[in-house]
Amino acid sequence: MAKKIDYVLIVRFLAGETSEKENETLNEWLKSDPENRQAFEELRYIWQNSISARDHFKSFFGTDGDWEELKQRITKEQFDENVTVGNTDSEELGKALEIEESEVNFKKSFAEDSVPSPGTVSATEGKIFDPRSNRKFYSFVSIAAVFLVAIISGLSVYYLYDRGYFAPEETEDQFVLREISTTKGQQINLYLSDGTMVHLNAESRIEMPQEFHPDRREIHLKGEGYFEVAEDPDKPFIIYSEGSVVEVLGTSFGVRTYPEDEYTQVVVRNGRVSVGQTLTECENNNKVILNDLQAAHIYRETGDIETQDVDDIDLYLIWTEGFMKFRETPMDEVARQLERRYNVNVEFVDPGISELSLTAELKSRNMRNVLNVIAVSLDLDFEMDDSSVYLSKKNNNV
Amino acid sequence: MDRQKEQLLIASVRGGDEEAFAELFSHFYASLCAYAYGVTRSRALAKDAVQDVFLKIWKGRENWYVNGSLNVYLLRAVRNQSLNIIKEKKGQVNVEDSHNIEKILHTMKIKQVGPKDVSRLVKRIWELADEMPKRRKQVFTLHRLHGLSYQEIADFLEIERKTVENHMALALQYLRDHINRDLY
Numbered sequence: 001m002a003k004k005i006d007y008v009l010i011v012r013f014l015a016g017e018t019s020e021k022e023n024e025t026l027n028e029w030l031k032s033d034p035e036n037r038q039a040f041e042e043l044r045y046i047w048q049n050s051i052s053a054r055d056h057f058k059s060f061f062g063t064d065g066d067w068e069e070l071k072q073r074i075t076k077e078q079f080d081e082n083v084t085v086g087n088t089d090s091e092e093l094g095k096a097l098e099i100e101e102s103e104v105n106f107k108k109s110f111a112e113d114s115v116p117s118p119g120t121v122s123a124t125e126g127k128i129f130d131p132r133s134n135r136k137f138y139s140f141v142s143i144a145a146v147f148l149v150a151i152i153s154g155l156s157v158y159y160l161y162d163r164g165y166f167a168p169e170e171t172e173d174q175f176v177l178r179e180i181s182t183t184k185g186q187q188i189n190l191y192l193s194d195g196t197m198v199h200l201n202a203e204s205r206i207e208m209p210q211e212f213h214p215d216r217r218e219i220h221l222k223g224e225g226y227f228e229v230a231e232d233p234d235k236p237f238i239i240y241s242e243g244s245v246v247e248v249l250g251t252s253f254g255v256r257t258y259p260e261d262e263y264t265q266v267v268v269r270n271g272r273v274s275v276g277q278t279l280t281e282c283e284n285n286n287k288v289i290l291n292d293l294q295a296a297h298i299y300r301e302t303g304d305i306e307t308q309d310v311d312d313i314d315l316y317l318i319w320t321e322g323f324m325k326f327r328e329t330p331m332d333e334v335a336r337q338l339e340r341r342y343n344v345n346v347e348f349v350d351p352g353i354s355e356l357s358l359t360a361e362l363k364s365r366n367m368r369n370v371l372n373v374i375a376v377s378l379d380l381d382f383e384m385d386d387s388s389v390y391l392s393k394k395n396n397n398v
Numbered sequence: 399m400d401r402q403k404e405q406l407l408i409a410s411v412r413g414g415d416e417e418a419f420a421e422l423f424s425h426f427y428a429s430l431c432a433y434a435y436g437v438t439r440s441r442a443l444a445k446d447a448v449q450d451v452f453l454k455i456w457k458g459r460e461n462w463y464v465n466g467s468l469n470v471y472l473l474r475a476v477r478n479q480s481l482n483i484i485k486e487k488k489g490q491v492n493v494e495d496s497h498n499i500e501k502i503l504h505t506m507k508i509k510q511v512g513p514k515d516v517s518r519l520v521k522r523i524w525e526l527a528d529e530m531p532k533r534r535k536q537v538f539t540l541h542r543l544h545g546l547s548y549q550e551i552a553d554f555l556e557i558e559r560k561t562v563e564n565h566m567a568l569a570l571q572y573l574r575d576h577i578n579r580d581l582y
Contacts, residue, residue, distance in 0.1 A: 007571045008563050012548075042574055050538075052520050054545075066445060069449065074456055
């Protein structure tokens with residue numbers, strides 16, 4: 001009978017904030033009509049499920065690395081003579097949270113230097129070479145470690161839920177391209193509207209339509225990207241790059257196709273990927289299929305495809321964690337990677353360095369540490385200034 | 399975490415107990431990041447803001463006292479710090495435009511959490527929350543995601559507790575009216 005629902009009473013009850021008397025009132029209302037009971041159960045179901053989104057925060061803001069990062073910042077501050085201990089009077093939060101001068105400066109330069117457009121962030125800081133600016137360097141590390149995540153928003157809601165409704169208008173917009181690019185020293189994470197994650201390495205670019213085609217998800221890549229493609233058997237995910245096409249249904253893999261590369265390199269962490277020079281080739285019988293831990297080189301000029309098994313995936317994909325790993329890699333290539341990673345020029349003072357090759361795992365995001373390891377393993381010296389790194393052979397009488 | 403446990407934790411941090419500080423961090427970090435994300439619209443900036451707050455707390459731990467709810471205290475601190483960061487960044491701030499939970503959820507593989515229909519329901523709930531008037535959405539989010547009580551929400555938003563309850567009631571009514579029956 002009592003069709004009217006007392007929502008305030010219900011939300012008080014669900015939050016456990018009702019009195020005995022209110023509980024009785026609610027109980028009587030529930031007993032008076034099965035429809036009331038039904039409505040109440042629906043509300044309780046919504047209420048209980050609404051909190052499961054909390055679980056997702058932890059995965060979205062992964063906390064393991066962040067705790068380490070905070071500890072590092074603390075350790076750093078403890079050794080930094082310039083730190084003035086803030087006054088944290090709990091009554092005056094504003095005061096407690098005032099930012100110190102140097103941090104303000106950092107934030108400013110961060111803002112000015114590194115926000116050319118939403119969705120990009122500079123992973124390097126111009127002044128990291130100054131040994132006195134350790135604090136800035138630290139901030140650099142934390143940013144490099146985190147990588148900005150840009151979310152291609154808007155697309156999602158319309159595409160998933162209102163597609164039917166907006167369909168006539170959509171087709172017109174379909175050819176509008178969205179472009180995301182990084183410069184040297186930057187990496188970004190993107191989440192596309194279909195749930196696919198793209199980790200874009202430095203000096204790279206992807207282009208895609210404002211909305212994916214209903215039958216397939218297509219993007220164009222220049223540079224290097226790591227993809228975790230959301231599974232969708234009805235809509236293959238297709239990556240076009242110079243002289244190659246990669247087609248997948250749902251998997252994680254890396255594609256590297258910088259302009260100076262002779263070939264496009266595809267490496268599969270898990271799943272199944274087909275590669276070719278053109279889309280037809282990809283979809284026809286003569287396609288090349290890669291499975292877990294396999295890699296392919298698609299040569300741009302000839303179209304030849306070489307495949308190989310991968311014994312160490314880190315050699316291909318450790319860049320996604322901000323590290324570098326080399327095995328018998330020519331120094332010219334090492335230099336190119338350093339330049340991209342840290343936004344510097346790398347110069348060989350001795351031309352002979354070009355003939356050397358490096359085998360090393362560089363598990364530091366700090367460029368000075370990385371250079372130290374390289375220098376020690378190849379018996380080199382290095383010097384740095386604001387924009388360049390100079391490598392020379394030891395005992396070089398210059 | 400009840401009030402007594404909170405005070406114990408705060409006292410331990412004040413005494414320099416690193417484990418207590420770690421517990422504080424792991425208990426609140428993700429939730430605070432989600433809040434900061436709503437203000438800064440950037441995961442990196444959100445993390446910066448929250449880490450700044452924890453750094454300040456640790457640096458000033460010897461004089462760290464909290465009156466009232468720890469959750470509200472931290473949310474306030476994170477809000478201030480987030481605003482500082484975007485002020486420096488843009489010179490302008492849209493304070494009202496907080497919370498973007500739907501966007502966070504969008505990036506997640508919800509399917510893996512439970513039966514498919516439940517994850518669709520969760521997603522739908524937060525889409526609808528996104529459509530609610532700002533205040534209502536804030537109230538709903540602070541309660542269901544950040545775990546604040548009605549009184550704590552009233553303190554945090556500086557509104558009447560009765561208003562909070564009314565918003566919550568309207569939010570729940572809105573959800574039930576707009577969720578398709580086949581999601582139950």
